[in-house]
Amino acid sequence: MPGTGRAPIVEARAVHKHFGHLHVLKGVDLVVAEKELVFLIGPSGSGKSTLLRCLNRLEDPSSGSVTVDGIDMLDTRTDINKARQRIGMVFQSFNLYPHMTALGNVALALRKVQGLGRAEAEAKASAALDRVHLGDRADHYPLQLSGGQQQRVAIARAIALEPRVMLFDEPTSALDPELVGGVLAVMRELREDGMTMVVVSHEMGFAKAAADRVVFMADGLIVEEGNPGDFFDAPKHERTRNFIRQIERH
């Protein structure tokens, strides 16, 4: 069993999600251990992004339980804004604030959520930008940066808050092929620094090289999971085999 012997950072149990008549998640369990990198894959509409968004409650699960770093995320008494600082999230479309510089994007939550003074927040923000190798782009606005650079600023914005786990929702899907590498390299470095990560992505090469565990979802359920070697070389289920074949044809 993966993650054995280490305390779970993320523990989602029997998570269901309905959107009107659509039953998007049909009872999903996902446990992520400290420093583990879990890769979520599956066809579009399988519910993998919804599951990710249930972890920091950007979506409210219809039922089930979600615990992150010991905090019950679904308890109405939980201070959700406080809890979310421990969960960094990176989006497919970057979602940088266009009216702020790279530094401003990273410093905003440091100042307004963590209450740091301007100087301290900007020092921390600079350090975060250095970690994604964009220290020299601190005063650039998002529209002055390439897609890959924007995504790395978005990663800096999340890691500046020193989260316990990072969620990546298709972080390279909106990027031109030549810009993907830089983002994946930063994610590799994060992993080497011991960050716990849950990644929704179609970058199978990255999954094979960096993931501890691959989870395959279809139709709102987890079909199969395992370490990347077993998963890609000897998938057990027919659906998994079909999916891997389709992906690898590209």
Add this chain to the structure above:
Amino acid sequence: MTGWERFTDSFFNARVMAQYLPKIIEGFGLTVVLALCIIAAGLAAGLALALLRAFGIRPLNWLIIFVVDLFRALPPLVIIVLLFFGLPNAGVELSGFVASWLALTLVLMAFSEEIFWAGITSVAKGQWEAARSTGLGFLQTLGYVVLPQALRITIPPLTNRTIAITKGTALASVVAVPDILGAANAGVSFSFNPSPLTLGAIAYLVLFFPVVVLGRWIESRFAWKR
């Protein structure tokens, strides 16, 4: 008298103009004050309603939408007349200035609420999600992330609408307010010569032309840096 002489004597009569210029200048001052009061109160009320609407409280939003649609549908002159001639029957006497201010403020509030609201909803959902995911609260996200972007988008339509409605200050002359048009009309009546109207037109140009230019400048000033 040739046609051209008749024309200049009617519309550019120097003697009449000189005589009524002081009155027009007084009217100009009054129009400026009235316009500034309308802009300040109307935009503030419109923004407040749009922010209130962002909370998504259903019954409150229905009320906001009803009020906004009401004042967008009624002609401003009808509102002025109702407030000025109607309210005294309910025991509330408003001066012509206050009735005009209130009526045009309500109209600007209604139109600017719709513009602010459109600006707020045009900010991508991902902006909300990114901000909330870093722990920013609803109001912080609205104030630091969404509103600054929404306001930029709203500047062109807001400038146009504000100019259109503040030009409605001319309607105040109907309820005996000596604004630019009121003063000009009075001048025409006393002198039997329309030249004061020409002065009035010039006064409106002097007043609103810089506003239009200022609107353009603000637009370019606040464009995204690329």
